[in-house]
Amino acid sequence: MVLPNQMHDDDNKALGLGYSTEEDMLYVMTSVNFSKRKKKMRLGQNLLQEQVRAQTPNPLTRRELLSQVSGVYDPVGLVTPTKQKGAILVRKAFQEAKKRGVPVSETWDAALSDELREEAIRLFEEYVQLGQIKFTRAITPPNSNDEAWAITFSDGSENAYGAVLYLRWHSNQGSIIRLVESKAKLTPLDQKGDVIKAEVCGAVFASRLRRYFEQHSRIRVEKWYHLVDSQTVLGAIQRESYGYKTFFANRIGEIQGVTKAQEWWWIPGLQNIADVITRGASPQNLDENSEWQNGPSFLSLPVDEWPIKSAKDLAGTARESIKELQKKAFAAALTRSEAKQKEPTGESEQTGYLNQVQAEPRRPPAGLAVRNLCDLKRFSDLSRLVKTIAWVWRAAKKFLGKNRTLNNPKWEAVCSTGTISVRERGDALRDIFLAAQEGINLPNTTRDRLVVYKDQHSGLLVCGGRVQVFEDDQVGVPVLPYDAWVSTLLARESHKESHGGLADTVLRMRRKAWVIRGRRIAQKVINNCVQCRKNRAKKCQQVMGDLPPERTQPTAPFEFTTVDLFGPYHVKDDVKKRTSLKVWGVVFCCMSSRAIHTELVNTQSTEGFLMAFQRFAAIRGYPKKIYSDPGTNFIGARPVLQELYKFLERVDKSALEETAAKNGTEWIWKIHPADSPHRNGAAEAAVRIVKKALQNCGGESALTYSEFQTALQIAANLANERPIDARAQSREDCIQYVTPNTLLLGRASQSGDIKSFDFCSYPFKRLQAMQLVVDNFWRRWSQLAGPNLFLRNKWHTAHRNVAVGDIVWIADQNALRGQFKLGRVVSVNPDNKGVVRDVDVRTFPSYPVPITKPLKAKANYTESKSCREKIPSTVLHRDVRRLVVLLPVEDQVNE
Missing domain, CATH: 3.30.420.10 (Ribonuclease H-like superfamily/Ribonuclease H)
Structure with a gap:
């Protein structure tokens, strides 16, 4: 059978694409061939899918990789998602060579790593499959007199950006969706990390697809819908382009020159089909029944049921935010050139604050004041630190009130005002964050990806990401450095809420602040959490012992x-x-x-x-x-x-x-x-x-x-009567087998003939016969049943022996993990091979025991120890598999 990617007759070509005249379908003619060239033609046959892995060169060079990737000719963009995977892989190969320090002159012929070679083989196999996927040639359904609707989808990512165009026709059978064309391109390396630029370029491709379609097609379009999943891009298109920087002004101007602002709509990212262009897709996701060829399923529904929103629906009445977007959305109010921040004036402001006496005192520079008030590292709990700072601010307000100075305070007046309010806690937390941000130096990648700027009301450095600019009443999340003590306190508080894993702790941290390298701090807190170590502790295991x-x-x-x-x-x-x-x-x-x-x-x-x-x-x-x-x-x-x-x-x-x-x-x-x-x-x-x-x-x-x-x-x-020879049960020709009755009764079953003996004539025959039965039983037992005892079916690995002094949990079957008894191993019972299998554990009662003599000083330590020894204890004998070692004796610190 000749596959479509092996057809090269002129009758089967149409504008560079394969054309099936019987089915009126188009397909992309792909070929994977590593044979030598002669006059730019391959001498060997194209490879089949099962031949690719065996005949791929080893080592595989970048020159050969680019040659195979460039062989996919798709002028219309029918297989853009799969084609982009090859382009991304080629760039990854050259980036790998740069990281490995390969000289520029040797880059093309240097071998790829094993990981990239395996990825390239999978790509070549997908290229072979790509030639078997067919696309409908006619974008106009038969007997369609109505005008079509045109829908474009665009998206951008760190790797690529692109757009795709569909036509929607109305017929008696319902709506018919046709794939027209698509276009994609790799994101420049200097723009990596700035996804907004890639999404704007994807929107530009959507406008260019429309312009090309209107210039070269005679199909009349009734309505145009341009769908993007970036609210930032949607908001930028609604305004004039003169307020932006050069990069964005040129591209938004081009978009506005082809399309109208009201034709652009926002769509959720999961519903955006252009997302497969930016991340790539396998050929199985491009077949005739795929969403790529037939469009998203909601296109067949009435337009009122589409999951789209206009810019007016998103922005609402926050027109001032849209105006600020012209100057601020893409410029990122805190850029690399604006990284230097103004420091507070210092002592003069603080001194003026302390000496000033007024009814409503002015707050000092918050970060400076918090650092001078207390040492943050003395606190191990964030909520207690916040509460302390809030009480101090309340005391300062009372002390510096009218006719009151710091030299004549009244603490009763402070305590009589009640508990700390939510607003006071929020102000205290803001001041703590300001102290932590003092002298912060953010990496360039953090500034670009998080869109860091300075909040005008609180003075905090906050990050808004991609959606912050549309929310007028929402303040961004504060940014905290990695080495700040408050970052560790925040991780502890977030982890203590549910004692969850790494992802749960990081998400809870980001509710209050975005910590640089927060995952590393969260992982450190989780590893040091005593409760989590108890919850993750496993029961002791030991290798299976020998039979007695x-x-x-x-x-x-x-x-x-x-x-x-x-x-x-x-x-x-x-x-x-x-x-x-x-x-x-x-x-x-x-x-x-x-x-x-x-x-x-x-x-x-x-x-x-x-x-x-x-x-x-x-x-x-x-x-x-x-x-x-x-x-x-x-x-x-x-x-x-x-x-x-x-x-x-x-x-x-x-x-x-x-x-x-x-x-x-x-x-x-x-x-x-x-x-x-x-x-x-x-x-x-x-x-x-x-x-x-x-x-x-x-x-x-x-x-x-x-x-x-x-x-x-x-x-x-x-x-x-059960057989104890497991092998004998599986043999159909086995008649005799060994059972416990063979020893007890002299036969395998209770029924059967019993031989009688004359005791007078043969006084010893009966005794010899019974002894013979016993001997036969043990001989057959050792031959048939004995070998089944050799294997260890589980518990094959030797583990650490439980030692005297280990702090353990006694894992009773009827108790929950949090209700296990805590004890100390007082003695161990090793077997003849030195493996400890059961121990004696001393436990103390869970109810409180009163101590008659108070502990006043270290001199009374021996006395307190004797009091502790008077507490009644219980020694339990337990198997090691019912113990959970919490603290081995070698990890304990001597008193």
Whole structure:
């Protein structure tokens, strides 16, 4: 297939554009070709989109980049948004060479950076796609007798400026919009930062498009609409051009020579289609259904519904602001040549102020007075500083009133006048800003971009931006230097309002003042904010620990057991059916074989658990070690069971040595840290399995106590029939698999044939058969299920160990972040590899504790310390994953 950008026959050309005779459509003939030239012709074929990246030269030079960009010929301006991207990229490439210090003679053949080369490749791929986009040739719809409306859009930015012309036709089917032409140009480098000049040049292009259209087209236009998104440009066009400086006077004069002032309208920037000219667009945004070819959607609506406003609607009755615009709008009342400001006269004014006695005293030079009144750096809060300055001004007014001097003040008269008013606070804040602006030296870029000028009423240096000149009753935002202390106070106050991020703090700062390099100050304040550091603090993490030996070595069933409770469930009484009671299930899980044993208790007391444990031990035997979470019933049962184990060890020691029924006498009860269910993962997983099995066998319905106990035992048996070999479950040809019942019953399932033995004829065969079953289980377990324990599924990275003396938060599950308990680590419990996984934290009560002896001097420090030690404290045992380290011990300052 031959693409349009590879057609070069004369029949397919129309005034430099590609023309499809079958569809009556135009397209731009683009080509990307890096082959050699012979008589100004490329010897190779044009590249396809998938060939561009592979055949782009490496290194890519500026000469080759400009050659490909210049190959896009678009006399009408159909693809101006994409074409401007290439022009912007070429200028960026030469700016890069200048920054890198490349000699002028070597600039053309120097290699582009990798970043610019990648951007150029994407541009070349878009050029190939550009040749496939078609545009309607006929700008006049068929059977249209009405006169058209012409609409121009213009815009300007730091990179480019331009304009586009559309025609709007009325028909029976509605309004039809046709793209006529567009024009764009790069913004000169010496005008970068002055967007107003670029927007005026864009308006000039709009007037030139109109003049060209009227000279060369026979289409009659009923109305003209020129739309801009700059209120400054719109206001300038409404006035005569003689009052402006040369640059603006010439261009506004040209605009007024072609168009009428009432034909210009303001439109929001988001609705201005000319914005894509200044920033560029991809070919996908220029297709037949795009807004670029069909115009903005509001053009099809009645003109009363267009989002446009006239200059009269924007300016209102503020005609004086429009008059000042002639001299002031673009000249920026504070230019580089007018940067020197008049300083106050100094001591004479201040002395005259202090010595003068009158009913309404005159204010001193505000900035000078604020500096002499107090040291601003002594204040850490802006509102307190403002309040202090306001009180001082009120006191000065009272002291210097009639028949009153500074030598005979009456402070009662000052305090009796009430609180500080809003106006007094505003005056105090203005004086503080004046003190901060003393000797300010703004960068040239700041003056050009912010339009800085001096307010006539307050004397402050303010910035108005692009809209300030139209607001007669609105004062611009004061400008503050970066190194002023009040800038830091303003950032603190703005951040304290919501403790938001960088953008939120900067926007809140700019409500009161525009701080030079304000983002840097805001970021510094956010980094030093204690509240934000607490909010951003993360819980401690640690690498996953090794499995305990009890989890990996062959042992007797339930020799190492973990236990947990679940529930409650509501069951009916066996006799009184209408009476219900709560019951809880107890799960005993073997750590090595993962076998499960369940019991039922009707209370969460220690006595109820002990009875369940005795039933478990009567069937499975006494375990050697028991692991559990720190439940009150488990902790209460621990001393009782320890005494029981000591009694068994003392009484049955000789019997244990002789019989094989009870093997070992080391009885240990291990309690995991509170609020750390992952430390008792085997029991938690067993609870989940039993609950699911209980649900499958219908045990959650309304049952009696005995019925529910039966269902619980059946659920435990179902859980013990589960395969513990994960790989065997995924193999369709696998028939035998390892289950906990393989060890408990000698077979995987409860059903099946049971071989019988004659004890008289073969006294040892039965014992050998049972031992063979156990050996086969552990051999198959080590081959099939054991390898699944090697992987660490999470917590792979080692972190800093929590150390003694760390200030931490205890992150309880049921507490909010602001309600976490604060404590200090008093001891750590490292494992055999030195990794700390649980610690002891000392916390103090949150309620106030009275101190009987006051703290008068440093000599009484030891006494106060002893009083502090008398405050009751609590030592909590917690896992490190439930702690948030606020202040490590190495960052603390010694007392």
